[in-house]
Amino acid sequence: MxxxxxxxxxxxxxxxxxxxxxxxxxxxxxxxxxxxxxxxxxxIEYKPLMVFKSNGRKELFDKNKIIKGMEIACRKRPVALEDIVDAVDRIYYKIRRDDKNTITSEQVGNMVCDELKNMDMVAYIRFASVYRKFESVEEFRQILNISSKENKE
Ligand SMILES: [Zn+2]
Known part of the structure; x- marks a missing residue:
């Protein structure tokens, strides 16, 4: 140079x-x-990342919007904002590593669920019950069992 x-x-x-x-x-x-x-x-110069929503519309991947959604789920829970921001960064780079320029809002929601599951079970259940339909009552019960076990530790 x-x-x-x-x-x-x-x-x-x-x-x-x-x-x-x-x-x-x-x-x-x-x-x-x-x-x-x-x-x-x-x-690295990336192409814009587009999110396809369930109503057929698409919008730009918006980190702040996802952070806000996670913040609401984590309200009054012992989760630091920095950890939420890190989680959203991980989600973003995971999508980018797969070399994708589009993703569905459902896939983003699932990735957020996976992050929250590792951070705080209550926040996870709050988020999942709004953004993701549990496959069955049994699945929901299993998750509640995991969370009550964790709280005893
Ligand atoms: Zn010189």
Whole structure:
């Protein structure tokens, strides 16, 4: 890469850092001629992610909307907002890793359910009872059994 200070074409990379999702890279570079240092950032350019809703309409994947829905499910539960934001990031990158540009709202809902199940059972049940129809009464009963066992620990 050309040095932004002296225009020399040769540089060396001193340090490379990626974030946890590895979709972002930061490099510290040094010019081999003038020895000045600078930083470059690389991010992956994604196509917009579209969500198909059950009514046939589509909309842009909206992290904030999902965070808000999870926040409501987690109301008065011991779940930090940061954990919700992390969960939504995980969902987003999971979809992206599958190289998809479209997803259904039902699939997003299921992924949110999976995250909430690991975070807080009450929040999970609240969310699932609104956004996902339980397959059977038995399935719902099983989930309640799991949650009452966890509360005893
Ligand atoms: Zn230079």
């Amino acid at each position: 050309q040095c932004p200070f002296c225009g020399n074409a040769e540089d060396k990379v001193l340090e490379t850092r990626t974030n946890s999702e590895e979709n972002y890279i930061k490099r510290r570079r040094e010019c081999l001629s003038c020895k000045k240092k600078w930083v470059t950032h690389e991010t």
